[in-house]
Amino acid sequence: xxxxxxxxxxxxxxxxALGSALLGVVxxxxxxxxxxxxxxxxxxxxxxxxxxxxxxxxLLTGAKTPLVLMLGAAVSGWIGVWALLRLVQHTRIKEDAAxxxxxxxxxxxxxxxxxxxxxxxxxxxxxxxxxxxGQAATLTTGDVEAMAVxxxxxxxxxxxxxxxxxxxxFDSEFAASLGFNTHAINLLLTTLIVVAIVIGLRTVGxxxxxAMLIGPAVAARQWTNKLSVMCALAALFGAxxxxxxxxxxxxxxxxxxxxxxxxxxxxxxxxSVFFAPARGLVWEWVQLAxxxxxxxxxxxxxx
Amino acid sequence: MMDPxxxxxxxxxxxxxxxxxxxxxxxxxxxxxxxxxxxxxxxxGIVAAYFLARGxxxxxxxxxxxxxxxxxxxxxxxxxxxxxxxxxxxxxLVFPAMFALGTFLVSKYFANVHLDNDAVLYGNIxxxxxxxxxxxxxxxxxxxxxxxxxxxxxxxxxxxxxxKELKLSxxxxxxxxxxxxxxxxxxxxxxTVTSVTAVxxxxxxxxxxxxxxxxxxxxxxxxxxxxLKQMIVISCLVGxxxxxxxxxxxxxxxxxxxxxxxxxxGVQFLLVVLFSPAHGLVAKARRLERQRVQFALQSLLxxxxxxxxxxxxxxxxxxxxxxxxLRWTRDFAERIVNTALDRNYIVRQNxxxxxxxxGRQLASRLIA
Numbered sequence: 001x002x003x004x005x006x007x008x009x010x011x012x013x014x015x016x017a018l019g020s021a022l023l024g025v026v027x028x029x030x031x032x033x034x035x036x037x038x039x040x041x042x043x044x045x046x047x048x049x050x051x052x053x054x055x056x057x058x059l060l061t062g063a064k065t066p067l068v069l070m071l072g073a074a075v076s077g078w079i080g081v082w083a084l085l086r087l088v089q090h091t092r093i094k095e096d097a098a099x100x101x102x103x104x105x106x107x108x109x110x111x112x113x114x115x116x117x118x119x120x121x122x123x124x125x126x127x128x129x130x131x132x133x134g135q136a137a138t139l140t141t142g143d144v145e146a147m148a149v150x151x152x153x154x155x156x157x158x159x160x161x162x163x164x165x166x167x168x169x170f171d172s173e174f175a176a177s178l179g180f181n182t183h184a185i186n187l188l189l190t191t192l193i194v195v196a197i198v199i200g201l202r203t204v205g206x207x208x209x210x211a212m213l214i215g216p217a218v219a220a221r222q223w224t225n226k227l228s229v230m231c232a233l234a235a236l237f238g239a240x241x242x243x244x245x246x247x248x249x250x251x252x253x254x255x256x257x258x259x260x261x262x263x264x265x266x267x268x269x270x271x272s273v274f275f276a277p278a279r280g281l282v283w284e285w286v287q288l289a290x291x292x293x294x295x296x297x298x299x300x301x302x303x
Numbered sequence: 304m305m306d307p308x309x310x311x312x313x314x315x316x317x318x319x320x321x322x323x324x325x326x327x328x329x330x331x332x333x334x335x336x337x338x339x340x341x342x343x344x345x346x347x348g349i350v351a352a353y354f355l356a357r358g359x360x361x362x363x364x365x366x367x368x369x370x371x372x373x374x375x376x377x378x379x380x381x382x383x384x385x386x387x388x389x390x391x392x393x394x395x396l397v398f399p400a401m402f403a404l405g406t407f408l409v410s411k412y413f414a415n416v417h418l419d420n421d422a423v424l425y426g427n428i429x430x431x432x433x434x435x436x437x438x439x440x441x442x443x444x445x446x447x448x449x450x451x452x453x454x455x456x457x458x459x460x461x462x463x464x465x466x467k468e469l470k471l472s473x474x475x476x477x478x479x480x481x482x483x484x485x486x487x488x489x490x491x492x493x494x495t496v497t498s499v500t501a502v503x504x505x506x507x508x509x510x511x512x513x514x515x516x517x518x519x520x521x522x523x524x525x526x527x528x529x530x531l532k533q534m535i536v537i538s539c540l541v542g543x544x545x546x547x548x549x550x551x552x553x554x555x556x557x558x559x560x561x562x563x564x565x566x567x568x569g570v571q572f573l574l575v576v577l578f579s580p581a582h583g584l585v586a587k588a589r590r591l592e593r594q595r596v597q598f599a600l601q602s603l604l605x606x607x608x609x610x611x612x613x614x615x616x617x618x619x620x621x622x623x624x625x626x627x628x629l630r631w632t633r634d635f636a637e638r639i640v641n642t643a644l645d646r647n648y649i650v651r652q653n654x655x656x657x658x659x660x661x662g663r664q665l666a667s668r669l670i671a
Contacts (some may be wrong), residue, residue: 041336091526093526108563116558120557263407
């Protein structure tokens with residue numbers, strides 16, 4: 001049976017494909033705003049900061065219900081971003097150091113909790129460490145439904161507040177001068193990015209999830225100068241990378257999903273950076289060479 | 304054989320110091336995320352070296368990782384220079400790709416051999432006591448301990464010999480260039496030292512936690528002092544303390560030593576953010592509050608002085624009027640009036656406020 005027919009008939013494959021497409025679409029769209037605001041790396045701090053939340057949610061409830069763990073991840077990711085912004089605003093720590101501190105301190109604490117949980121004699125805990133690098137093969141219909149609900153809410157909010165998010169992404173000072181509440185929009189954007197990352201944690205894992213925000217957006221930016229088109233393209237690229245990475249990873253049982261998704265994304269991004277029409281580097285080099293040749297001919301003729 | 308616990312603590316302290324030495328400059332030069340990128344991106348280099356040397360080989364590992372670090376730094380800089388994306392996107396695109404490549408190789412070819420993906424993330428400092436350095440048949444103790452001791456010496460020499468140059472090019476790269484020091488050369492030297500340190504610490508504490516050991520102690524020290532030398536010394540002490548405490552906590556609750564060390568670092572940092580005498584949030588809030596009271600006090604005196612010996616003086620000096628005109632809440636107005644009474648700037652006469660000699664003098668000095 002070909003993989004395409006299996007995609008619609010096989011239970012695991014269908015869940016995996018749907019789940020990774022969803023995460024790709026949501027993180028692709030939200031990544032556009034994060035990347036245009038030059039805040040792509042905030043997603044990195046946020047994703048790492050989600051790890052202790054997952055562990056604490058598990059310790060408190062003793063259950064691995066996806067929605068509960070997602071909630072824990074969202075809360076601690078949110079606290080991480082909040083701490084990051086406070087540090088930059090109220091101390092003399094600069095943004096890059098604040099990113100590094102939040103990212104590594106939360107992650108270290110998460111590792112402490114994770115190893116604490118896994119070394120207790122607790123048969124139920126197995127699989128919590130799959131949140132590090134992701135494991136798409138274990139996605140259940142329940143997981144996919146939880147991801148779909150959260151993802152739809154996030155996408156609807158983006159559609160409703162598209163104008164506000166757009167003006168914030170390009171010129172937040174202008175937005176403030178027009179009377180937009182930039183703090184509120186920023187809060188909305190941050191919260192939506194939290195949602196995007198939480199959706200991807202099960203499949204891609206905390207370590208590499210941030211790249212799913214940046215990669216599709218950078219790739220999509222190469223093909224268009226229009227934000228709505230960029231969002232749509234990023235969603236497409238994200239879904240493509242998500243599905244192909246997940247399928248490669250479950251076709252060989254030992255491969256974790258996260259790295260495969262990111263490698264697929266890297267291929268798409270690299271292709272876009274080099275070969276996209278107009279903005280692609282290769283066309284720029286060709287153009288440059290052509291101009292040089294023309295100039296040289298002109299000089300030779302003028303002699 | 305060395306006691307395994309002692310070996311872990313000593314290795315932890317040495318790693319902390321080796322990482323803290325370049326850390327101060329990474330924080331001051333705003334290169335923290337570059338260090339994060341390097342510590343992730345050396346993984347494929349280490350794996351390639353493992354592959355080529357057919358097993359764990361110290362020198363091959365260093366060379367492979369250094370090559371990966373150079374590739375990463377140049378790729379990030381080249382991508383940022385195309386102006387197709389911001390510097391942060393360039394970092395966020397390159398290092399996850401390198402790290403994903405590394406973890407892919409580890410899980411495909413080395414799963415459960417010697418490297419595994421958990422060790423890649425948080426290392427296995429727990430096992431340092433079991434891999435001993437053998438030279439001509441003599442057992443010299445844990446290999447990791449030796450590696451980190453050598454790295455400590457290299458980093459000490461780097462910081463000690465180039466202190467003046469590093470300091471100048473960190474705080475004023477333009478002047479450094481004008482005086483004939485090469486900021487570019489120093490930049491790459493610092494990058495090299497960072498990646499070599501990251502490789503050395505990698506097997507013990509993993510990719511993500513190396514960054515914690517480089518950045519957090521330096522940032523903690525940065526909030527405690529304005530002197531570069533003190534900052535470096537404090538960051539080494541902060542890191543070493545965390546290594547010792549972290550080991551204790553990890554033993555106590557049976558969890559990862561490196562995770563515990565970083566957790567302690569985070570707590571230390573949080574305490575300093577809150578309570579540092581010079582730059583802490585509590586000190587800052589108290590300073591602001593003192594200034595607020597001082598300013599309110601002065602406004603009160605000037606207000607009373609302004610209306611002294613004029614029509615409506617008594618009305619102007621009523622507490623209720625004060626809170627309306629100066630836009631103070633009633634509680635705040637009472638507090639300021641009480642402070643002014645305590646300091647003998649004003650007295651109460653028939654229910655309204657009158658300036659004393661001291662208060663009048665201060666007020667006229669303020670408006671002069």
